[in-house]
Amino acid sequence: MRSYWIGIVGTLMVTIASSLMAADVAPKQPNVLFIAVDDLNHWVGHLGRNPQTKTPNIDRLAAMGVTFTNANCAAPACNPSRAALMSGLRPSTTGCYDNGQDWTPVIPKGKTLTTQFLKAGYNVFGAGKIYHGSQHRDGEWTEYFQKNNPKLTLDASAKNDGVGGIKFGPLSNPDSDMPDHLVVDYALEKLGQTHDKPFFLAVGLVKPHMPWSVPFSHFEKFPLDAIELPPHQKNDLADVPSAGIKMAKPEGDHAKMLQSGRWKEAVQAYLATIHFTDMQVGRLIDGLEESKYKDNTVVVLWGDHGWHLGEKEHWRKFALWEEACRAPLIWVAPGVTKQGAVCNRPVDFMTIYPTLCDLAAIKVPTHVEGPSIKSLLIAPDSAWEQPALTTFRRQNHSLRSEQYRYIRYADGSEELYDHDADPYEWKNLASDSKYDELKQSFQQYLPKTNVPELPRNAGKKKKGKTAA
Numbered sequence: 001m002r003s004y005w006i007g008i009v010g011t012l013m014v015t016i017a018s019s020l021m022a023a024d025v026a027p028k029q030p031n032v033l034f035i036a037v038d039d040l041n042h043w044v045g046h047l048g049r050n051p052q053t054k055t056p057n058i059d060r061l062a063a064m065g066v067t068f069t070n071a072n073c074a075a076p077a078c079n080p081s082r083a084a085l086m087s088g089l090r091p092s093t094t095g096c097y098d099n100g101q102d103w104t105p106v107i108p109k110g111k112t113l114t115t116q117f118l119k120a121g122y123n124v125f126g127a128g129k130i131y132h133g134s135q136h137r138d139g140e141w142t143e144y145f146q147k148n149n150p151k152l153t154l155d156a157s158a159k160n161d162g163v164g165g166i167k168f169g170p171l172s173n174p175d176s177d178m179p180d181h182l183v184v185d186y187a188l189e190k191l192g193q194t195h196d197k198p199f200f201l202a203v204g205l206v207k208p209h210m211p212w213s214v215p216f217s218h219f220e221k222f223p224l225d226a227i228e229l230p231p232h233q234k235n236d237l238a239d240v241p242s243a244g245i246k247m248a249k250p251e252g253d254h255a256k257m258l259q260s261g262r263w264k265e266a267v268q269a270y271l272a273t274i275h276f277t278d279m280q281v282g283r284l285i286d287g288l289e290e291s292k293y294k295d296n297t298v299v300v301l302w303g304d305h306g307w308h309l310g311e312k313e314h315w316r317k318f319a320l321w322e323e324a325c326r327a328p329l330i331w332v333a334p335g336v337t338k339q340g341a342v343c344n345r346p347v348d349f350m351t352i353y354p355t356l357c358d359l360a361a362i363k364v365p366t367h368v369e370g371p372s373i374k375s376l377l378i379a380p381d382s383a384w385e386q387p388a389l390t391t392f393r394r395q396n397h398s399l400r401s402e403q404y405r406y407i408r409y410a411d412g413s414e415e416l417y418d419h420d421a422d423p424y425e426w427k428n429l430a431s432d433s434k435y436d437e438l439k440q441s442f443q444q445y446l447p448k449t450n451v452p453e454l455p456r457n458a459g460k461k462k463k464g465k466t467a468a
Contacts, residue, residue, distance in 0.1 A: 030298045032199070034201065036082070038205060038209040039303070040208055041326065041327060050230065052267075064339055065338075065341065066331045072389075074390060076320065081305050089367060090369050113356065114126070116357060125200070126204075145183065154213065161211065167212065169212075170219045170272070173215055188287040194292075207276055207280075236312050240312070243396070244413075247319045247392070248314040250313035254310060298356070306327050320390060320398035325390045395450045399442045406430075416430040417429065
């Protein structure tokens, strides 16, 4: 009998020890550092689009994981881009196609990305610009940082505050006065704390959103006499249909910029503002690397859309060409991504929501319209057939494959560009019949539903609403 009980006890001890060992090695749900950058186009060093840019920290982050060279926004405007990414619902499904449209009535709190992480047991912290303006809602966050911004003053060297609606000029303030600096301070505080459960930390950097006004030291990095204009050609809109010209508005910002003679100053200011933002990203990376969470935190950095600086006689976003649609997308996922990996497959930012859920072992809600790209994080050269889809205003869509961009406007007019031969989209091939089959292959991916647009300026009076 004694030997019987010894055997039972021994078995129990082995079982308990095995359970403890399993608990020790069981994978924990990863933390998430979610970095949103406003109006950052593909002028980052590792993407090679503009050799003048200086982004050592964003490039450092790219070298830590997978960078996507062909990533596109869901919509080329702050409000619809962010509403789509955070809800998993495309603009053509919600009716939120542009700025000035209040998406909150058509996107319930239960469908948003942060809600899924809250329900999964995460603490969800937010700071800065995640949604457009101040549309983050109570109940979707554990805590949202509210900052008091110091007064910002143009430096004495500034001629004025820009050209028409394109605002720029150096500031006399130090970096520490900048709102983004304060947002990163908050994020670093969170990274330095001890957390009793996994966290989702969303950090929204407003720059390089206009005004391109950052401390003077960043302008000094880009001497005006060395500035080169972005590649462009005269009469670039000659083969563009009227719907595209209407979006470009060449008689507006571009005409004023040409008349002012300050095009290079604007480019300098955008580069300086990107440089400032890059330093804030560097502070975040350093903070994560120095924290106890560096080996169990997924990092995703994305720009909400691109930006034109005179290409195709256009400024700002609000168009369906490469400059407005393409933006950085970088993933670092411990145990999943490999350092220095590059993925050339076309993806859009509707993939971010499901991929984060996938990496955190959270069930992807059925309403989410984008696919997970975890397979591309593991093997960037994996097969991928689906083009990236960008929508601006109702029934205007742009589809990007690795080689081509196809644009179809609401009136049925089209554009097609071969990026292997024409990376700046100077020659519209859509009227050439030899591309008919290619265009048809793109058309199968156009949204089947295009709901009416939500009322405009419905959220204009919300406290904290900002222009974009």
